[in-house]
Amino acid sequence: MAEVEPIRWTESGVVMLDQRRLPGEVVYHTYTDYRHVAAAIRDMVIRGAPAIGVAAAMGVALGIKCASARSVSELRAEFEKVADAIRKTRPTAVDLFWALERMQRRFDALAGAESAEAPESEPARVERIRAGLVEEALRIHAERREADERIGILGAALLPESGRVLTQCNAGALATGGIGTALGVIRKAVEQGRQLEVLVPETRPYLQGARLTAWELKQEGIPLTLITDNMVGHFLQTGKVGAVVVGADRIAANGDTANKIGTYPMAVLAREHGVPFYVAAPVSTIDLALASGDRIPIEERPAEEVTHIGGVRIAPDVRAAHPAFDVTPHPLIAAIITERGVARAPYEESLRRLAGKA
Numbered sequence: 604m605a606e607v608e609p610i611r612w613t614e615s616g617v618v619m620l621d622q623r624r625l626p627g628e629v630v631y632h633t634y635t636d637y638r639h640v641a642a643a644i645r646d647m648v649i650r651g652a653p654a655i656g657v658a659a660a661m662g663v664a665l666g667i668k669c670a671s672a673r674s675v676s677e678l679r680a681e682f683e684k685v686a687d688a689i690r691k692t693r694p695t696a697v698d699l700f701w702a703l704e705r706m707q708r709r710f711d712a713l714a715g716a717e718s719a720e721a722p723e724s725e726p727a728r729v730e731r732i733r734a735g736l737v738e739e740a741l742r743i744h745a746e747r748r749e750a751d752e753r754i755g756i757l758g759a760a761l762l763p764e765s766g767r768v769l770t771q772c773n774a775g776a777l778a779t780g781g782i783g784t785a786l787g788v789i790r791k792a793v794e795q796g797r798q799l800e801v802l803v804p805e806t807r808p809y810l811q812g813a814r815l816t817a818w819e820l821k822q823e824g825i826p827l828t829l830i831t832d833n834m835v836g837h838f839l840q841t842g843k844v845g846a847v848v849v850g851a852d853r854i855a856a857n858g859d860t861a862n863k864i865g866t867y868p869m870a871v872l873a874r875e876h877g878v879p880f881y882v883a884a885p886v887s888t889i890d891l892a893l894a895s896g897d898r899i900p901i902e903e904r905p906a907e908e909v910t911h912i913g914g915v916r917i918a919p920d921v922r923a924a925h926p927a928f929d930v931t932p933h934p935l936i937a938a939i940i941t942e943r944g945v946a947r948a949p950y951e952e953s954l955r956r957l958a959g960k961a
């Protein structure tokens with residue numbers, strides 16, 4: 604069980620653990636305005652694809668709960684405004700867009716349905732929609748937790764009995780709201796008694812590995828060794844890694860997978876050294892609308908995240924690039940672990956089968 608809770612819906616607002624301040628400080632913010640939820644997603648108070656999806660759903664529920672709309676049509680206009688603000692925050696993690704679509708479908712169903720206690724006044728309909736959207740956001744959160752449990756169990760079966768497992772970034776409880784995807788797989792394997800040690804690359808430039816994954820694993824007493832990103836090749840080459848397991852921000856229909864920058868070279872090196880490379884992600888991260896990974900939008904983040912660490916300049920005043928994700932081509936991926944089953948090549952078929960299931 605992961606104790607870490609990155610996001611929670613409360614009567615006073617959406618509560619988020621500020622991941623920018625970890626591991627130094629554990630600080631929670633309570634947001635009472637959807638615009639602040641959108642800013643929190645953009646500024647990485649909360650991050651990780653599934654957690655971004657939960658935050659998007661809660662942001663919509665909050666925006667609608669607080670809207671002054673008196674009619675369903677006014678509420679619909681407000682919904683569009685709220686969803687639009689959240690849609691513009693981060694482009695790569697498809698869970699965000701998936702969650703907004705889910706909330707939109709729920710809005711439409713609630714707006715179209717008549718209450719059991721008909722005839723219903725307009726204010727009563729508005730109240731029913733507000734409550735229904737809060738319920739839907741909570742359901743999405745609960746589903747993330749269930750999906751992580753299932754991914755953990757299915758993925759643990761693929762890990763070795765002992766030895767080192769390499770991951771990337773943070774695909775743990777902080778990134779999902781459950782036990783994590785890649786880290787959920789490792790957690791379940793450790794719970795089952797496997798003697799594993801996690802190799803954690805620091806994941807420059809934002810250091811999700813050093814700051815977040817190391818913090819999460821340490822809290823749970825799971826053995827880990829922190830390395831710098833340029834040590835990955837050495838550890839794979841010297842036969843000290845039994846498997847690689849990473850999360851995903853978007854998986855195209857052919858299995859090409861966008862994940863944190865640095866994942867692609869890790870997959871190439873894993874192939875070179877005969878180490879299986881696994882992706883663990885919920886079905887909501889699969890984007891069947893994109894045929895291949897070259898269509899996945901890659902977020903370009905501020906150059907200051909490269910030229911500075913913790914607000915301290917470490918480079919001269921030069922141009923710096925920060926593509927936040929890269930795309931691992933599907934032939935490098937041994938399997939994609941979802942809550943509905945483990946997909947293997949050919950991914951066009953296996954992913955369509957899993958993502959298409961009810």
Ligand code: MRU
Nearest residue numbers: 650651652772774778850851863
């Ligand atoms: O920029 P971030 O921190 O949101 O990127 C996170 C990742 O790349 C994770 O590996 C991915 O979202 C999977 S999280 C379960």
